[in-house]
Amino acid sequence: MNYLFKNILVLDPYSEINTITDVLLRNNKIEDIKKNISIKQTKNTKIIDGKDKILIPDIVDIYCDLKSPGHEYKDILETELKSALKSGLTTLVCHPNTEPILDEPSLIKNLISISKKEDSVRVAPLAAITKKLEGLQLAEMMELEQGGAVGFSQAENSIQDTSILLKAFEYASTFDFTLFLRANESSLSENTYANESQVATRLGIKGQNKLAEIIEIQKYIELAKLTNAKIHISKLSCRESIGLVKKAKSEKVNITCDVSINNLTLTENDIDNYNTLCHLQPPLRSVKDKTALIQGLKDHTIDAICSDHCPVELDRKQLPFEESEPGSSNFETFISLVFKVANENKIPYSEIIKKISINPANIIKEKYLGMKKNTKATFTIFDKSIIWRPNVADTTSSGKNIAHQYEMNGKVIMTFINGKNKYKYN
Amino acid sequence: MKNNIQIKKGNKLNHLLSIDGLNLEIIQKIFSTADSFLNIEKRDVKKVPLLRGKTVCNLFFENSTRTRTTFEIAAKRLSADVINLNIATSSQSKGESILDTVNNLIAMHSDIFVVRHNQSGAPYFIAKNINPDIKVINAGDGNHEHPTQGLLDTYTISKYKKDFRSLKIAIVGDIKHSRVARSEIAALNILGVPEIRVIAPKTLMPADVENLGVHPYNDLKYGLKGVDVVMMLRLQKERMDKALIPSEHEYFKTYGLNMNILKLAKNDVIVLHPGPMNRGVEIDSTVADSKHALILPQVSYGIAIRMAVMALLMEK
Numbered sequence: 001m002n003y004l005f006k007n008i009l010v011l012d013p014y015s016e017i018n019t020i021t022d023v024l025l026r027n028n029k030i031e032d033i034k035k036n037i038s039i040k041q042t043k044n045t046k047i048i049d050g051k052d053k054i055l056i057p058d059i060v061d062i063y064c065d066l067k068s069p070g071h072e073y074k075d076i077l078e079t080e081l082k083s084a085l086k087s088g089l090t091t092l093v094c095h096p097n098t099e100p101i102l103d104e105p106s107l108i109k110n111l112i113s114i115s116k117k118e119d120s121v122r123v124a125p126l127a128a129i130t131k132k133l134e135g136l137q138l139a140e141m142m143e144l145e146q147g148g149a150v151g152f153s154q155a156e157n158s159i160q161d162t163s164i165l166l167k168a169f170e171y172a173s174t175f176d177f178t179l180f181l182r183a184n185e186s187s188l189s190e191n192t193y194a195n196e197s198q199v200a201t202r203l204g205i206k207g208q209n210k211l212a213e214i215i216e217i218q219k220y221i222e223l224a225k226l227t228n229a230k231i232h233i234s235k236l237s238c239r240e241s242i243g244l245v246k247k248a249k250s251e252k253v254n255i256t257c258d259v260s261i262n263n264l265t266l267t268e269n270d271i272d273n274y275n276t277l278c279h280l281q282p283p284l285r286s287v288k289d290k291t292a293l294i295q296g297l298k299d300h301t302i303d304a305i306c307s308d309h310c311p312v313e314l315d316r317k318q319l320p321f322e323e324s325e326p327g328s329s330n331f332e333t334f335i336s337l338v339f340k341v342a343n344e345n346k347i348p349y350s351e352i353i354k355k356i357s358i359n360p361a362n363i364i365k366e367k368y369l370g371m372k373k374n375t376k377a378t379f380t381i382f383d384k385s386i387i388w389r390p391n392v393a394d395t396t397s398s399g400k401n402i403a404h405q406y407e408m409n410g411k412v413i414m415t416f417i418n419g420k421n422k423y424k425y426n
Numbered sequence: 427m428k429n430n431i432q433i434k435k436g437n438k439l440n441h442l443l444s445i446d447g448l449n450l451e452i453i454q455k456i457f458s459t460a461d462s463f464l465n466i467e468k469r470d471v472k473k474v475p476l477l478r479g480k481t482v483c484n485l486f487f488e489n490s491t492r493t494r495t496t497f498e499i500a501a502k503r504l505s506a507d508v509i510n511l512n513i514a515t516s517s518q519s520k521g522e523s524i525l526d527t528v529n530n531l532i533a534m535h536s537d538i539f540v541v542r543h544n545q546s547g548a549p550y551f552i553a554k555n556i557n558p559d560i561k562v563i564n565a566g567d568g569n570h571e572h573p574t575q576g577l578l579d580t581y582t583i584s585k586y587k588k589d590f591r592s593l594k595i596a597i598v599g600d601i602k603h604s605r606v607a608r609s610e611i612a613a614l615n616i617l618g619v620p621e622i623r624v625i626a627p628k629t630l631m632p633a634d635v636e637n638l639g640v641h642p643y644n645d646l647k648y649g650l651k652g653v654d655v656v657m658m659l660r661l662q663k664e665r666m667d668k669a670l671i672p673s674e675h676e677y678f679k680t681y682g683l684n685m686n687i688l689k690l691a692k693n694d695v696i697v698l699h700p701g702p703m704n705r706g707v708e709i710d711s712t713v714a715d716s717k718h719a720l721i722l723p724q725v726s727y728g729i730a731i732r733m734a735v736m737a738l739l740m741e742k
Contacts, residue, residue, distance in 0.1 A: 198634035202446060204546035204570025204605060207633060274547035318525060318555075320545035322568070 001046060001421065002026045004039055008050025008381075011349055012057050013358040014370025018350040023055060023371070028419025030377045052385040053413070056353055057370040058378045060091040061334070062258050062360040063234050063306030065155075065327070066123070067098065076398070077114055080311065080331070083397035084121045085423045087331040088380030088412035089307065092121055093364055095180070096128040097155035103128040103139040105147030112148045120422065124364055126153040126180050129168050135159040138168060141177055150364040151232070153180035156281060158216065160186055166223055173229035178363065180232045181220055183241065184282070188212035193322045195283045199268045205321055208283055210238045217241050221248045224255060232363050233257040235308060237282035239292035246301040256363050257301070258355075259293050260308035261337050262328060262403060266290075270403070276317045276324035277403045280308075294345045297355065304360040305341075305352075307334040311399020329399030333390055335382055336408040343409075376419035383425075386411040431553055439738045441553045441562040444571040445612035453616055457581055459734035460727070466503055467726065476737050477506035483536035484510045486565070487524075487543040492701065493565050496725070497540045497574075500732035509536065528552050538563060538736060546570035546605075561739040563732075569603050574735060575700050576609025578728040580617055582720055583655055585727070586696050590617040596649050596691075597623070597640075598681060599659030599708055600630045600670075606700050608638070610657055615639045625649035627681065629670040646681050653691045658683060658699040661708045674707045684710040688718065696720050 005023040010033065012018075022037040023030070041047060066080050084092055094111075096102035102111070108125050115123035127149035131137045141152060152172060158181075159165040172179050189212040194200040196207025217233060221244060224231045236242065236257050248255045262280050267287050270278040278284060296302040310327030317324050330337075335356075342352040361368035371377050389407050392400040415423040430447045434440040437451055445453075466472050482501040484494050494510060501508045513527060524543075531539070538561045541549040546568030553562040566572040580590075587593055595614055601607045601624045614622050615638075622640045624631070635642050643649030650656065661677060671677045688695060697709075697718045705711050713719060 196633045198637035201632040201634055202608070202638060204568050204608060206569070209633075274550055315523070318523075320524065320543070320548040320551050320568075322545055322547075 002044055003421070004037060004045060004047045005050050005053070005055060006047060008048075009054045010371065011054060011353045012370040013350070013354045014057065014368055014372065017371065020050070025377070025416070025419060028376050030371055030373050030375060032373065033371060052383055054349070054382045054384065055371075056088070056380050056382065057357060058090050058361070058368065059088055059335070059356050059380055060093065060360040060364070060366070061089045061307045061309070061356070062093045062304045062363065063260065064092050064094055064309040064331070065097070065311070066092065066094045067311060079396065079398045081115060081120045081123075083331045083395075085415050086396050086412065088335050088382065088415050089331060090121050090378045090380065090415065090417060091124055091361070091366070093124045093126060093150065093360065095126050095153050095155040097133065097157070101128050101132050102126070102149070103131050103133070103144070105140070105143045108144055108147040108149050120417065124150045124366070126151045128152065129154050129179060130159060130164070133157045135161060135164060138171055141171060142175060145175070145177060150366070151178040151180050153234075154182065156182055156184065158182065158184050158186050162219070166227070169223045169227040169229040173227045176230065178230045178232055178365070180234055182234050183213045183216035183220065183236070185212045185216045193279060193283070194271055195268045195285045197268060197286055199271060203271070203274065203321070205271070210240060210285070213238050213282065214240045214244065217244050221253055221255065224248070224253050225251070228254065230254040235260045235263070235282050235306065236293065236296070236302065237263045237285050237289060239289045242292050242296040242301050246296070246299070249301065256303040258304035258306045258360070259296070259302050260306055261330060261334055262308055263290065264293055264297075264305065264341050265337050266403060271321070274321040276319065276321055277328065277401055277405065279321060279324050279326045280328055280403065281326040294341070297341075297352070298345070298347060303355065304363065305338060305355045307331055309334070309397070309399070311397055312401045314400055317401050327399070327401060328403035329395065329397045329401050330403075331397055332395060333402065333404050333408060335380070335412050336410050337404060339382070339384070339410050340408070377416065378418060379416050380412055381414040382410055383413045384410040386413070438741060439735070442573050442735050442739070443550050443553060443562065443564045445573045445576045445609045445616065446571065448616060450616055450618075453577070453580075453613065456577060456731065456734045456738060457584060459737055460581055460730040463503070463730040463733045467729070473503055473505050475505045477501065477504035477740055480506045480537040480740060481535065482506045482508050482538045482540060482736065483531060483534070484508065484540045485513060485531065485542070486511065487513045487541070487548065488566070490542055490566070493542065496728050497565060497732055500729050501736060503729070504733055504736055506736070509534070524548065524551070525555055528556060532556055532560065536560060538739060540565045542566045544568055563735060563739070566605050568605065570605050571609045571612070572605040573609045574728070574732050575606045576613040577735070578724060578731040579610055579657060579698050579700070580613045581731050582698060582724050582727045583696070585723070586720065587654055590614070590619050593619050593655060594621040594653045595619055595623070595655040595657065596625055596653045597657045597659065598625045598646065598649070598683065600661055601626045601635065601659070602630045602632045603662065604659045607659055611638050611640055623649050623653065625681070627671065646687060647690060650687060650690045654695060656683065656688070656691060656695060656697045658697065658709055660700060660702065661704055674704075678707055682706070682708055682710060683713050685712045685716070688713055698724060701725070
């Protein structure tokens, strides 16, 4: 099937096209992108009116939890990949906190091959920095990288022993590997369930002091300075963290960072009434923190936005707040929420799109070709005019735990992988 | 709380989960209803038939003989049948979920659940997930609230001080972990107390406490100056384990209430304590046994308040 998109807004950060134009996809390849393309309409050609629609090439989600392999009772990889496809997310960077933990090359290869078999969205796994994520012994980074790992992560765990952390930095730096780190000092974050502030105080929930994030980032920055390691900080949540990363970037430290869509769209006020759907990690912070994160997006301190997709069985949410499991199933609301953030904060679409495409691709060192002509492009079509509300029955992901329980403007209606239409909204 | 399931149509009490979210009219109604129960304990037959045929289930996921007993007495004085369930040692330890436990108990047709749980918000969770005919009373949840204690403390104050709107009140002790403090603060704010002080070392002071409508003090002497009421909190022995305070001895020296320090307050100051007291830790015996202390009257008022809450919950 060939497709001609007429008058569609194309946001391609690779070729820097940000305009309403026509796009012709013939024989799975981008044949042309220009105004007023006309072709003969045949049985094999679909002409799609681009009104209210946006075309975005290869969307890269830099932090999601697929809970696979292992954790199969929670979901199966296939379901989550389908959910991602429906959500227009075409590359998923997943973390090694699986069962077994991704600390063996064969596990990495296996995960990649399963996702390839599905001929679906691409899985770009991060391997464990330390064996079993225990923070004691380095994993075989070189072999893991050769197996297909795009970087190294401790997922939600931190390395408590600074001398081991230093070795991880030194070793990663030796081979120019990127370390994906969560800033979450364990002694300060253990047994905490919300941001430490007035809301947690009123509800009597044990709060996490922001210091847990701040001092860990300071430590990472100093280690990166010393070792010249490339680091990516995942899911920043505090105002102060933005300042630290900004300063480090100005000092040419090899640092990038992302923010969870949760922390851009929700605040600690959303945990009121013990709303366990908003029990998240990192915890939702104050309005001031959210404002600072938005500012960080605008001034390019924050490189990427991640879905922070985390499917949790509803049983694990049907508990008193502190006993419930953190996480929100976010694939299917992600792109709508990204546009919501852009609209509400006057961030140009062309800028915000970079944070979910070319920037995360660069962080995982992937070649990002966008809508380059004569390539089998992977892209997503988003329709701004569809108004919908997330609900459990329509959710494809096995995680029915959606924190964002409000009306959404716009929905992904088509996803193309390597030039083939793999998802279409009915 | 934004979504207030505690209040039903006509500003009537639907559950008692926290003082936060109640209003002045409801608190006054509880107080006036308690007044009508005050004299029952002096009668030969210490019972009224208000809750005859009703069942009150004391659902204690955390042990507490004292609180459970006062609820039991209150329910029995209202002629209710009482079931005491100590869940801490039964189903929960077998891994049953809180909701399954509660669903089982619903089958026993209780009318009121009195819930104590070590998790903040557990009574709210139960109230949200059960048949709307069943009423829930929070008897203390984690670090959140202990609303009947907050009510009985303020009710006690109302018996000794004329007008809440002219009082200076200090709450002293482990504010951070105290559910009693949160309920007291919420109640005093609703009753219009213009100056509420909380006094504790920084390790026992919760974050952004000012937002609860109080003035924090770290120095007991400054904090007690000119106050009409001192509300003491019990210091949990386990607080020492996490380096929150160095020792009971040092705590007593810095935050213990003795007669010398109490002199900084007004002459007619009253002292409350939710019990059980740690003499020589948070309070000196000279204060605990003095004319200022209202610790025993609190207990009697506590039964009247709990009767009032149950009676109001059963009102159609």
